[in-house]
Amino acid sequence: MKKEEISGYIVYLLIVGLAVVFCFTVLRNNSGATGQPLGFWGYWGFIVGAVLSGLLVNAILFELAHIAGAKAGKYKILSVNILGFSFARNEDDKFKFQFPKGFDGFTGETKILPLYNDENKQSNPRPYLLFGSLFYAVEIIGLVTAFMFLSNKENNFFLINLGYFLLTMGVVGGVILLYNIIPMRLDSKTDGYQLTLLSNPKNKVAFNELLRVQHEIELGNTDVEIKTFDVITNFTADLNMNKVYALLDKREFSQAEELLDIILSNEKDVSYKVYLRARAQKIYIQLIQLSNEEIKEKYKDNLDIHIVREISKDVSMPSIRTYILISGLVDRSHSETVLSLSLVASAFKRVPKNRRDIEAELFNEALDKVINAHPDWEELPDYRIVVKQKEEKKGD
Numbered sequence: 001m002k003k004e005e006i007s008g009y010i011v012y013l014l015i016v017g018l019a020v021v022f023c024f025t026v027l028r029n030n031s032g033a034t035g036q037p038l039g040f041w042g043y044w045g046f047i048v049g050a051v052l053s054g055l056l057v058n059a060i061l062f063e064l065a066h067i068a069g070a071k072a073g074k075y076k077i078l079s080v081n082i083l084g085f086s087f088a089r090n091e092d093d094k095f096k097f098q099f100p101k102g103f104d105g106f107t108g109e110t111k112i113l114p115l116y117n118d119e120n121k122q123s124n125p126r127p128y129l130l131f132g133s134l135f136y137a138v139e140i141i142g143l144v145t146a147f148m149f150l151s152n153k154e155n156n157f158f159l160i161n162l163g164y165f166l167l168t169m170g171v172v173g174g175v176i177l178l179y180n181i182i183p184m185r186l187d188s189k190t191d192g193y194q195l196t197l198l199s200n201p202k203n204k205v206a207f208n209e210l211l212r213v214q215h216e217i218e219l220g221n222t223d224v225e226i227k228t229f230d231v232i233t234n235f236t237a238d239l240n241m242n243k244v245y246a247l248l249d250k251r252e253f254s255q256a257e258e259l260l261d262i263i264l265s266n267e268k269d270v271s272y273k274v275y276l277r278a279r280a281q282k283i284y285i286q287l288i289q290l291s292n293e294e295i296k297e298k299y300k301d302n303l304d305i306h307i308v309r310e311i312s313k314d315v316s317m318p319s320i321r322t323y324i325l326i327s328g329l330v331d332r333s334h335s336e337t338v339l340s341l342s343l344v345a346s347a348f349k350r351v352p353k354n355r356r357d358i359e360a361e362l363f364n365e366a367l368d369k370v371i372n373a374h375p376d377w378e379e380l381p382d383y384r385i386v387v388k389q390k391e392e393k394k395g396d
Contacts, residue, residue, distance in 0.1 A: 011182055015175050022171055023047075024253050026164075034391035038344040050165045053173030058082050059107035061139060062132050062176065066110035069131030073124040075112040078215065104178050104189065113215050114208040125198060125207050129191040130316060136177040143170030197235050206235040213242050217354035228259060239275050242354075244281060249358045253285045260285075273314070280322040287325040288366060292373045295329045303330065312340065315347050317359045321366040328370035334377055337370060341383045360385040 040208045048295035059082050070077055079098075086101035088111075103109035114123035143166045150163030181192040209227050215225040226243040229236035240259050247256040263278040265272065270278075283303075287295055308326055311319045320340050325334035346361070352361050364384050371380045 007139070011179070011184075014180055015178060018178075019171075019175065025165070039219070039385060040197075046161065051172055052170035053165075055107065056083070057071075057169060058136070058139070058173045058176050061135055061173070062180075063108050063110050064129040065135035068135075069128035070092060070110065070112045072127035074115045075123050075125075075128060076110040076115055076311075078113055080108070080110050085132035099347070106176055106190075109216075110272070113211055116118055117205065117208040117212065122204060123208055126195070129195050129198070129303050132191055133177060136173050136180075139173050140170045140177070141212060143167060143173070152235060193363065195254050200231075200233050202229065202231045203233055203235040206233070209238050210235065213239065214352070214354055218244075228262075230262060232263055232269050234270050235275055237263045237270050238267075241278075241281075245355050245358050248281075253289060257282060257285055275292070276307075277316055277318045279307055280314070280316075280319045283307075283311075284318065284325065284362070285321040286367065287322070287329070288369065292329055292369070295325070299326075300331050312336070315343050315350075317344075317347050317351055317363060320344055320347055321363045324370055325366050329373055332374075334374070337377070338379065341380070343365075344383055344385070357387050360387045 008094045063080050063082050067077060067080065077089075079086055079161040081087075081101055081103040084099065084101055084103070086103075088101075089093045090096045109126075112128060116123050116292050118365075133347055147167040148164040150166070151185065153163075156293075180190050182190055183192045183196040194207070196208065206229060213224060213226050214311040224246075226239070226246060228243050231258070233238075240263060244256045244259050247253075247259070259281045260278050264282070267275050272335070303326065308323070311326075312323050320343060321388065324337050325342045327333045327340060348356070348359070348363075364387075367380060367383060371377070374380070
């Protein structure tokens with residue numbers, strides 16, 4: 001288990017731990033003192049209501065903060081998603097309600113597009129990333145102040161419990177704030193994580209360029225011009241990887257390798273996962289261009305065992321399609337190939353939507369290569385991925 005994964009588990013354990021302590025100290029004491037008129041189940045129903053209200057109110061507040069920050073930083077709002085309820089711009093540039101809609105975040109997501117991104121004038125992402133935490137800090141201070149005032153109303157059952165209701169909402173906000181300010185990548189890109197990356201001025205340009213490229217690809221422009229970077233960070237590496245996918249889609253392998261080499265030569269400047277997946281992409285490019293016989297002859301003793309082992313444990317599509325080529329064509333191991341293929345469904349769900357069609361084709365090409373070498377491995381064709389968007393276009 002990598003350091004990043006361990007850190008993520010620690011954060012979630014901390015959040016759960018704080019919630020448990022709050023329930024069995026503050027709320028339990030209040031239940032014993034003033035909760036009797038409601039009864040046991042009535043009081044805890046009251047608390048559940050406070051938690052759900054806190055979740056809704058804080059989710060709305062968080063995205064309002066992102067909207068305000070985006071406006072301050074000179075961005076165009078593309079969509080606002082709150083707990084799955086989404087408002088997005090349509091072809092007429094007007095907001096239209098969409099439900100349900102997935103999102104990359106704890107309670108929602110606001111997608112933006114830079115209005116400016118050239119050398120002389122750039123949209124500033126810092127207000128967009130900072131305002132959520134600032135709004136929460138103000139909210140928590142306000143709710144705690146209200147709680148302290150209302151909790152002193154002796155013998156007034158309604159006001160005292162209203163105070164605890166507001167305090168619970170504040171604790172929910174505190175939990176979301178804690179999640180959001182953690183300066184590391186969890187299961188989504190937190191504002192705190194992105195702010196740490198923006199400490200490198202080059203990432204500001206890359207941040208805006210990545211937003212532009214992702215928006216263009218979501219609109220269906222798969223041939224969008226993508227700016228690449230020689231100064232490598234996690235942000236610029238991800239942007240370069242978009243270009244790698246575009247080049248792989250066109251089978252321009254040598255140019256793709258050149259971009260991957262830039263990432264690989266800056267190993268210390270990117271996270272281990274970024275580096276490992278760049279290595280996997282390069283090995284894939286090398287193996288996919290050779291015949292099965294050439295692979296057996298050239299790669300049997302020329303692969304770094306440590307890297308192969310790490311690739312085999314990485315649940316991502318670049319690593320999986322690379323490893324099935326290694327296990328199926330170099331090691332000729334049926335069990336290892338099937339074991340890796342069993343992770344495809346979960347890995348493909350994590351692929352950004354703008355890369356899914358290309359990733360599906362790259363994976364299917366690798367799988368077909370293994371199938372051709374081992375026609376007796378009868379279950380392999382069942383793992384092919386349907387390229388949905390391209391199939392729909394053919395139907396049209």
